[in-house]
Structure formats: C-alpha cells, structure tokens
Amino acid sequence: xxxxxxxxxxxxxxxxxxxxxxxxxxxxxxxxxxxxxxxxxxxxxxxxxxxxxxxxxxxxxxxxxxxxxxxxxxxxxxxxxxxxxxxxxxxxxxxxxxxxxxxxxxxxxxxxxxxxxxxxxxxxxxxxxxxxxxxxxxxxxxxxxxxxxxxxxxxxxxxxxxxxxxxxxxxxxxxxxxxxxxxxxxxxxxxxxxxxxxxxxxxxxxxxxxxxxxxxxxxxxxxxxxxxxxxxxxxxxxxxxxxxxxxxxxxxxxxxxxxxxxxxxxxxxxxxxxxxxxxxxxxxxxxxxxxxxxxxxxxxxxxxxxxxxxxxxxxxxxxxxxxxxxxxxxxx
Amino acid sequence: xxxxxxxxxxxxxxxxxxxxxxxxxxxxxxxxxxxxxxxxxxxxxxxxxxxxxxxxxxxxxxxxxxxxxxxxxxxxxxxxxxxxxxxxxxxxxxxxxxxxxxxxxxxxxxxxxxxxxxxxxxxxxxxxxxxxxxxxxxxxxxxxxxxxxxxxxxxxxxxxxxxxxxxxxxxxxxxxxxxxxxxxxxxxxxxxxxxxxxxxxxxxxxxxxxxxxxxxxxxxxxxxxxxxxxxxxxxxxxxxxxxxxxxxxxxxxxxxxxxxxxxxxxxxxxxxxxxxxxxxxxxxxxxxxxxxxxxxxxxxxxxxxxxxxxxxxxxxxxxxxxxxx
Amino acid sequence: xxxxxxxxxxxxxxxxxxxxxxxxxxxxxxxxxxxxxxxxxxxxxxxxxxxxxxxxxxxxxxxxxxxxxxxxxxxxxxxxxxxxxxxxxxxxxxxxxxxxxxxxxxxxxxxxxxxxxxxxxxxxxxxxxxxxxxxxxxxxxxxxxxxxxxxxxxxxxxxxxxxxxxxxxxxxxxxxxxxxxxxxxxxxxxxxxxxxxxxxxxxxxxxxxxxxxxxxxxxxxxxxxxxxxxxxxxxxxxxxxxxxxxxxxxxxxxxxxxxxxxxxxxxxxxxxxxxxxxxxxxxxxxxxxxxxxxxxxxxxxxxxxxxxxxxxxxxxxxxxxxxxxxxx
Numbered sequence: 004x005x006x007x008x009x010x011x012x013x014x015x016x017x018x019x020x021x022x023x024x025x026x027x028x029x030x031x032x033x034x035x036x037x038x039x040x041x042x043x044x045x046x047x048x049x050x051x052x053x054x055x056x057x058x059x060x061x062x063x064x065x066x067x068x069x070x071x072x073x074x075x076x077x078x079x080x081x082x083x084x085x086x087x088x089x090x091x092x093x094x095x096x097x098x099x100x101x102x103x104x105x106x107x108x109x110x111x112x113x114x115x116x117x118x119x120x121x122x123x124x125x126x127x128x129x130x131x132x133x134x135x136x137x138x139x140x141x142x143x144x145x146x147x148x149x150x151x152x153x154x155x156x157x158x159x160x161x162x163x164x165x166x167x168x169x170x171x172x173x174x175x176x177x178x179x180x181x182x183x184x185x186x187x188x189x190x191x192x193x194x195x196x197x198x199x200x201x202x203x204x205x206x207x208x209x210x211x212x213x214x215x216x217x218x219x220x221x222x223x224x225x226x227x228x229x230x231x232x233x234x235x236x237x238x239x240x241x242x243x244x245x246x247x248x249x250x251x252x253x254x255x256x257x258x259x260x261x262x263x264x265x266x267x268x269x270x271x272x273x274x275x276x277x278x279x280x281x282x283x284x285x286x287x288x289x290x291x292x293x294x295x296x297x298x299x300x301x302x303x304x305x306x307x308x309x310x311x312x313x314x315x316x317x318x319x320x321x322x323x324x325x326x327x328x329x330x331x332x333x334x335x
Numbered sequence: 336x337x338x339x340x341x342x343x344x345x346x347x348x349x350x351x352x353x354x355x356x357x358x359x360x361x362x363x364x365x366x367x368x369x370x371x372x373x374x375x376x377x378x379x380x381x382x383x384x385x386x387x388x389x390x391x392x393x394x395x396x397x398x399x400x401x402x403x404x405x406x407x408x409x410x411x412x413x414x415x416x417x418x419x420x421x422x423x424x425x426x427x428x429x430x431x432x433x434x435x436x437x438x439x440x441x442x443x444x445x446x447x448x449x450x451x452x453x454x455x456x457x458x459x460x461x462x463x464x465x466x467x468x469x470x471x472x473x474x475x476x477x478x479x480x481x482x483x484x485x486x487x488x489x490x491x492x493x494x495x496x497x498x499x500x501x502x503x504x505x506x507x508x509x510x511x512x513x514x515x516x517x518x519x520x521x522x523x524x525x526x527x528x529x530x531x532x533x534x535x536x537x538x539x540x541x542x543x544x545x546x547x548x549x550x551x552x553x554x555x556x557x558x559x560x561x562x563x564x565x566x567x568x569x570x571x572x573x574x575x576x577x578x579x580x581x582x583x584x585x586x587x588x589x590x591x592x593x594x595x596x597x598x599x600x601x602x603x604x605x606x607x608x609x610x611x612x613x614x615x616x617x618x619x620x621x622x623x624x625x626x627x628x629x630x631x632x633x634x635x636x637x638x639x640x641x642x643x644x645x646x647x648x649x650x651x652x653x654x655x656x657x658x659x660x
Numbered sequence: 661x662x663x664x665x666x667x668x669x670x671x672x673x674x675x676x677x678x679x680x681x682x683x684x685x686x687x688x689x690x691x692x693x694x695x696x697x698x699x700x701x702x703x704x705x706x707x708x709x710x711x712x713x714x715x716x717x718x719x720x721x722x723x724x725x726x727x728x729x730x731x732x733x734x735x736x737x738x739x740x741x742x743x744x745x746x747x748x749x750x751x752x753x754x755x756x757x758x759x760x761x762x763x764x765x766x767x768x769x770x771x772x773x774x775x776x777x778x779x780x781x782x783x784x785x786x787x788x789x790x791x792x793x794x795x796x797x798x799x800x801x802x803x804x805x806x807x808x809x810x811x812x813x814x815x816x817x818x819x820x821x822x823x824x825x826x827x828x829x830x831x832x833x834x835x836x837x838x839x840x841x842x843x844x845x846x847x848x849x850x851x852x853x854x855x856x857x858x859x860x861x862x863x864x865x866x867x868x869x870x871x872x873x874x875x876x877x878x879x880x881x882x883x884x885x886x887x888x889x890x891x892x893x894x895x896x897x898x899x900x901x902x903x904x905x906x907x908x909x910x911x912x913x914x915x916x917x918x919x920x921x922x923x924x925x926x927x928x929x930x931x932x933x934x935x936x937x938x939x940x941x942x943x944x945x946x947x948x949x950x951x952x953x954x955x956x957x958x959x960x961x962x963x964x965x966x967x968x969x970x971x972x973x974x975x976x977x978x979x980x981x982x983x984x985x986x987x988x
Contacts, residue, residue, distance in 0.1 A: 246621070314681070
C-alpha cells in the first residue's frame with residue numbers, strides 16, 4: 004500500500020504569524036472546517052464513520068461469537084451467510100464485523116503512539132539542532148533506509164508474542180517518516196519572528212515548544228497521524244498474515260492468515276479473502292483521501308490552483324498556455 | 336562528490352546498525368535459541384554438534400566484545416552460519432539464489448512502476464481536467480490502498496487459478512532448469528507477470544501523484560514561462576523543461592521508498608512461492624530458523640543500501656547543482 | 661488600424677488586461693496605448709505593480725490565466741497578435757519579439773546547460789542542425805561579452821552578470837526586430853548594472869533592433885531611451901521623447917519620480933519622494949488615480965479621469981493641471 008504524505012513547503016505555515024504572540028487556538032483548526040467542504044474529505048470521513056460504527060455496534064450487527072463454528076467449511080455466500088464460511092466453518096461476515104474492532108483499534112492506537120514518538124524525536128532534533136540533531140537525524144535516516152518488513156519480523160521473532168509486541172515493533176519501524184517531517188517543520192518555525200520574540204522575552208523552552216511551535220504544526224500532526232494509521236493497519240495485517248499474532252483472536256489480518264493457511268486459493272474460497280482485504284483497503288483509502296484533502300487545504304499554492312480552476316471554468320477558458328483574449332466587442 | 340560521501344557515510348552507519356542488531360538481539364532475548372533448537376531436535380544430536388551449533392551462532396566463550404569481533408569477522412567472510420531448518424546446510428548457500436530472484440523481480444517491478452507512474456504524472460498534468468486526470472487519481476489511489484500481499488492473493492486467484500492465464504507459482508516452469516535458452520527466458524517472463532504486476536498496480540498510483548505534485552510546482556517557475564516565450568512546442572516544454580526538473584525530488588524519494596517497497600515485494604513473493612528472499616523469509620519464520628532469519632535481514636538490508644547508492648549515483652548524474660558538491 | 665500605426669513595428673492600442681480572481685476582476689492594465697518604431701528604444705517606467713511587466717508579457721501573450729486580455733489591440737507589423745491561435749503564437753514568438761527576463765537565475769532552466777538553451781530556439785524555429793546552432797551560439801556569447809569557454813556551463817555556475825548576458829544572448833538568437841527587456845538589471849549590483857547597460861547600448865547600435873525597456877529606475881533610461889512612457893496604476897500618465905521628458909516633466913508623478921533620485925554631479929538637493937502608497941488595484945481611486953498622492957490635486961481630479969493632451973513636441977500627458985514647461 005502507498006502512504007501519501009503532505010508536502011512540507013515554506014508557505015505552509017498558517018496565516019497567523021509574527022504579530023500575534025500566541026496564536027489563537029481556533030485559528031489552528033481553520034483547515035478542519037475547510038476540509039469539510041471538500042468532497043474528498045467527506046467521502047473519507049463517511050467511510051471511516053461506517054467502519055467505526057460497524058466496530059462499535061458489532062454485537063448488534065452480528066450477535067454471537069464470531070469464532071463459533073456455524074456451518075460447513077468453505078461454503079460460498081448464501082442468504083444465510085452473506086459472506087460464506089471460512090475453512091473452519093466460521094461466519095465470514097461476523098468475523099469481518101468483529102474483526103474491525105481489533106484492526107481499527109490496534110491501527111489507531113499504534114498510529115497515535117507512532118505520531119507521539121515521531122513528534123518527540125522530530126521536534127527535539129529540529130529545535131535543539133547541533134549534535135542532538137546530528138544523532139537523531141542519522142538515526143531517523145537509518146530507520147528509514149532499513150527495510151521495514153525484515154526488521155519487523157526479526158524483532159517479532161525474538162519478542163514474546165502478544166499485542167504489546169506488535170505495538171512496540173510497529174512503533175520502532177514506523178516512527179522515522181513522521182520524524183523527518185516534524186524536524187523539517189520545527190526547523191522552519193524556529194526561525195520565525197514569533198519564536199524569536201518568545202525567546203527574547205524569556206519564555207521557557209518548554210513553553211516555546213508546546214505553546215508557540217506545536218500549535219502551528221497541528222495540520223501536519225493530523226496528517227502524520229493518518230499516515231501512521233495507514234501504516235499500522237497495513238503492517239499489522241502483514242504480520243498477522245505471517246502468523247505473528249495470536250491467530251485465535253479475530254481481526255482482518257488473522258482472517259487473511261487463516262485464508263492462506265486453509266489454502267483458500269486452491270479450494271476456490273475467494274469469499275474468505277475478499278472481505279477482510281477490502282475492509283483494509285477501504286479504510287486505508289478513506290484515510291488517504293483525508294490526507295490529500297488536508298494537503299490541499301493547508302498548502303496555499305494548491306488552494307489557489309483550485310480557485311483558479313473554478314474561475315477558468317466559469318469563463319470557459321480552456322488553454323492555460325497563452326493569455327486568453329476575452330473581448331466583449333468581438334466574439335472573443 | 337560531497338553529497339555521495341555523505342550518503343556513503345549514512346549507508347555504512349545503517350549497515351553497522353543492522354549488523355549490531357543482528358548480534359545483540361539473540362543475546363538480549365529471553366530464552367536461548369540454541370537450546371530451543373536442540374530441544375526441537377529432541378536430543379538427537381551429539382555433543383560435538385551442539386558445540387558447532389553454538390559456534391555457528393557466535394555463542395563462543397569469551398567476553399561480549401570478543402564475540403562481537405568474531406561475529407563481524409565471520410560476516411565479512413561471508414560466513415552466516417548454519418541453517419537450523421536445513422541443518423547442516425550453510426545459510427549462504429541457501430540465500431544466494433534467493434537474492435538473485437528477488438533482485439530480478441525487484442528491478443523489473445520497480446522500474447516499470449517508477450517509469451509508468453512518472454509518465455502518467457506528467458500526462459495528467461499536461462492534460463489537466465481531461466479524462467485521465469478525472470479517473471486515474473481516484474482509481475490508482477484506491478488500488479494503492481491494497482496491501483501488497485492481498486492484491487497478490489486476489490490476482491493469483493483470478494488470473495492463475497480461475498482463468499489459468501498465468502502460472503500459479505515459482506519463477507520458472509518446474510521441468511526446466513536454468514539456462515540461457517529462449518524457452519527458459521520465456522518461462523521466467525511469464526512467471527514474472529503476476530508478481531510484478533501486483534507490485535506495479537499497488538505502487539504506480541503513488542508515483543503518479545508525487546510526480547503530479549512536483550510538476551505543478553515546477554510549472555509555476557519562471558523558466559517555464561521563458562520556455563513558452565521562446566515558442567517551443569508543448570512536448571518540449573513538458574519534457575525537457577518541466578519533467579527534467581520535476582523528476583529530481585522524485586528520485587530521492589525513490590531511494591527512500593526502496594525499503595518500503597521491497598518489504599511489500601517480499602510478501603508478494605511469499606504468495607506466489609516465488610523463490611526469492613521472501614520465500615526463505617517465510618521458511619525461517621515458520622521453522623524458527625534464527626540464523627537464516629539473521630542472514631536474510633542482513634542480506635536484504637545490504638541490498639537496499641546498495642540500491643540506494645546506485646540511485647544516488649543516478650541523481651548526481653541528473654542534477655548538475657549537486658555535482659559541484 | 662490608425663494612419664500613425666503604419667510603419668510602426670509594434671502598435672499597442674487601448675490595451676486592457678485583467679486578473680480574474682474569486683473576489684472580482686483586477687484591472688492591471690487600463691487602456692494603454694503606445695507604439696514602437698523600427699530601431700526605436702522605448703522606455704516604460706513606473707513603480708512595481710504599475711502594470712509594466714504585465715504589458716511586456718501580454719505582447720507575447722505569455723501571461724497565465726487567471727490573467728485575461730479584456731480589450732484593445734496589439735499589432736506587430738500589422739499582424740493581430742490577440743487573434744492568433746496557439747500554433748500561430750508558437751511560430752511568432754522569439755523570432756519576432758524576444759523577452760529578456762528580470763531574474764536570469766529564475767529564467768534559466770537549472771538542469772540544462774546554457775548553450776542548449778540558446779540552440780533549442782534555433783533548432784526549433786529555424787530547423788538549424790546542432791553544429792551550426794552551436795557555432796552561432798558561440799558567436800552570440802562573444803558578442804554579449806561571455807567567454808565562449810563557458811558555453812557548456814550550467815546556470816548556477818555563472819555569475820549574476822554572466823547569467824544576464826546569457827539571457828540577452830538567448831533573446832538575440834533568432835535576430836528578432838524587437839527585444840523586450842523587463843528590468844534586466846534590477847537583480848544585479850550597481851557596478852554590473854552599468855556594464856550590462858553599456859553592453860545593451862552597444863548591441864543596439866551594432867544590430868539595430870528596437871527595445872521596449874521596462875524599469876522602475878528612470879535614471880537608466882537617460883542614455884538608452886528615445887521615447888519614455890511613465891506608468892502609474894495601470895495607466896500611462898505621461899509619454900514623450902526622452903530629452904523632452906527629462907527637461908520638462910509635466911505630470912506630477914513624473915516630477916516626483918525624478919525628485920526621488922539623487923544625482924552624483926550637480927548641486928545637493930533635498931530628496932522628496934512621493935507621499936502615500938501605490939493604490940489597491942481591486943478598488944483604485946476614482947478619477948485620476950494619482951490624485952490621493954498629488955500635491956496639486958483639486959476636486960475635479962477625483963471625479964473623472966482626465967483626457968490625454970498632447971503638445972507640439974509630441975509630449976502626451978494625462979492631467980488636469982500639468983506642470984508648465986517646468987524645470988526639475
């Protein structure tokens with residue numbers, strides 16, 4: 004899966020700047036209201052909401068234990084079992100619904116942890132610079148280059164199995180992306196007037212970081228969180244597929260493990276593969292839409308491009324290569 | 336030059352980190368891998384074998400730093416120890432063929448995804464608001480959300496199992512043996528279609544969107560306006576002026592995503608039983624073959640580092656501003 | 661087409677250019693008219709934001725949307741530029757009119773060598789083979805004052821002055837009869853500025869092309885220009901032969917501009933500058949756009965835009981109370 008990232012540009016820092024010492028809280032969330040007007044974001048939010056509701060209301064939607072054996076193994080979808088049964092004779096639909104809890108839960112929780120970790124490391128590197136930055140940056144680059152899966156597997160092999168291991172392992176491999184971005188943004192913000200003003204007026208380092216710099220990075224933090232969630236859900240599924248997780252607990256990843264284990268392909272049981280994978284894909288897609296929308300809303304250049312597009316449409320101007328001539332006397 | 340040296344330095348640090356991690360982990364973890372191996376063999380080994388296993392693992396006598404140096408020494412001589420699952424076969428023998436197939440599949444799928452993705456990115460920027468620009472971003476982004484191994488499963492099921500258009504597994508037909516004959520090469524190509532195809536389908540959207548993003552930035556630069564003012568045809572402006580500049584940040588990004596994409600490819604290899612490193616990775620996991628696992632981790636990491644360096648060389652070639660140092 | 665336009669190389673008549681923004685149309689150029697004769701150097705002077713660059717880019721029609729040309733005519737040797745299709749424009753550009761950009765560093769493709777940026781025009785427009793094009797490029801470099809050994813350098817390897825000369829060389833590649841120079845020396849330091857200016861004057865003398873020289877620095881036009889037009893807030897407020905303008909400025913803005921520059925020789929003067937700030941182009945002042953900053957403004961100035969008047973010297977001015985035969 005691809006994990007998009009919003010572009011960190013010089014112009015991305017929000018409009019409230021050097022004149023105001025402490026950025027008003029509400030201005031930080033401008034981008035959120037603007038996102039709500041973007042169809043991409045709305046689609047993303049709706050899809051995520053559906054899955055969240057599915058996870059929360061699992062006992063209502065698919066009552067009874069998803070791990071129960073309910074029928075013959077490998078039955079194709081019927082009216083009774085709309086997604087058929089697994090190689091063990093369990094209800095695929097029920098598993099999918101209940102599996103959302105673990106998959107989404109691990110995904111979001113791990114995503115949050117990864118974001119916090121990368122925020123801490125990235126901001127430290129960007130703010131303190133010097134040798135601290137040197138060490139942290141090298142560590143970040145090393146973790147970026149080293150391929151994730153072999154590292155994941157190596158760590159998972161040695162640690163005792165369990166949810167804790169998964170979370171630790173995912174965090175260790177996933178923090179580097181965000182750290183790079185946060186470091187870059189902190190470096191930029193650090194040079195801004197309002198930070199210098201704070202330093203000169205004797206603000207404590209703690210205050211400067213948490214009250215001056217961090218609030219101006221909210222959209223970046225949100226975007227990084229989304230990216231981390233996508234990574235966590237995907238990597239979690241990968242680990243489960245490989246058998247690193249407790250396969251008796253139902254999640255989308257373990258569903259795929261069993262599908263592979265039971266040679267779903269050779270028996271033709273596509274219904275054991277499709278639903279869990281599509282769920283993962285849809286959640287990742289919805290989150291990606293949110294990231295793209297956020298990028299558009301916070302990047303002034305992208306925003307003005309959109310404005311220009313709508314203006315051009317209104318005047319039926321098609322060519323962008325040469326100056327159009329709109330003369331009212333002639334045909335134009 | 337300075338740029339290349341800096342990158343080299345980074346890769347050396349990364350390689351050292353991987354090596355050290357490999358060394359420390361088995362010693363840091365609870366339990367004794369040697370003992371677990373022995374217990375698995377249910378006491379069917381002689382004492383000499385226990386000693387040689389320990390030696391192969393690097394669990395020799397002496398202080399930690401001494402073991403570390405011996406370990407490094409062994410690695411530099413290509414001695415990765417003995418595979419537990421295929422005892423007493425040496426690890427290095429097992430993974431050398433794996434490395435070849437992974438690199439082959441990797442190079443092919445990466446090149447195709449990168450080139451097609453970037454060209455599509457240029458195309459949808461050129462024909463903004465056109466058909467391609469309306470459909471492709473949404474479609475390819477959706478496909479990009481699929482986990483690599485899942486799309487591999489789906490494609491395997493659909494095209495190999497159900498439709499029978501492509502083979503189900505392996506890198507070449509079972510009855511053939513490797514040779515430079517056309518039959519063999521053809522078989523290799525046919526067996527590569529699905530694995531490479533699934534990697535390409537997932538990755539291409541990402542490249543396209545990144546390229547589009549950089550192109551939009553580049554197209555607002557003054558030298559593009561000057562190119563238009565010169566009356567150059569659009570084809571030339573798009574490629575010689577815009578793309579030539581827009582591709583540079585994408586190349587650095589290419590280097591950084593190599594590790595990530597390779598991870599996805601490894602899982603794809605598992606699904607197709609493609610005899611690359613991914614296949615051996617599965618084996619190592621399933622049989623708890625620590626020495627194989629370690630060697631694979633190292634090998635894969637080194638492959639990525641080397642690939643990164645090659646990308647850096649390419650980048651220096653393309654961006655004259657970096658050449659100056 | 662007017663009788664006076666006959667023979668003119670470039671005739672701009674009543675040109676208006678607007679930027680279409682979501683907030684409304686901004687008129688960057690408002691009914692501007694001027695001509696350039698073959699071999700003439702016309703200077704276009706004004707503050708930043710007065711619309712001078714917009715005019716330059718409009719002649720070649722390289723302004724990007726949301727800018728649109730909303731009125732007027734641009735004729736080059738009688739050809740209607742505003743009616744040209746994309747294909748016609750591609751053939752027309754650079755061969756007839758070339759543009760020297762303000763910032764050479766930004767105008768040059770950073771990853772292509774300078775020689776290739778000269779030869780591509782020749783290879784496209786004149787179908788010249790590469791070897792011949794490179795030979796001509798070498799000659800051009802020599803003529804603008806760059807050591808031909810630097811032909812294959814990249815833009816970042818050249819100094820600021822050399823880059824500007826390179827851009828001039830590129831502009832001259834197809835021997836166009838008209839060169840538009842958009843603040844070609846602004847990004848350079850003063851010493852280099854003078855050198856480049858000298859070079860331009862020499863080139864004009866040797867090759868005989870016309871120049872539309874755009875600048876905010878009037879003093880540069882003293883030696884160079886035959887005719888000068890002063891722009892303010894999208895309109896031309898004064899136009900005259902350069903000697904006539906310098907001796908007898910008639911618009912108050914022009915007077916203000918001239919008083920803003922110290923002169924090295926001559927008596928010490930108090931610099932006055934011009935009070936106020938350039939107007940907001942979304943909602944420009946009513947009537948004469950300069951009236952809020954003009955010391956001689958009266959009630960009528962705010963009501964209606966004055967009609968242009970011309971005296972026997974061909975000196976145009978747009979003002980109700982122009983300075984009479986004034987001294988500086």
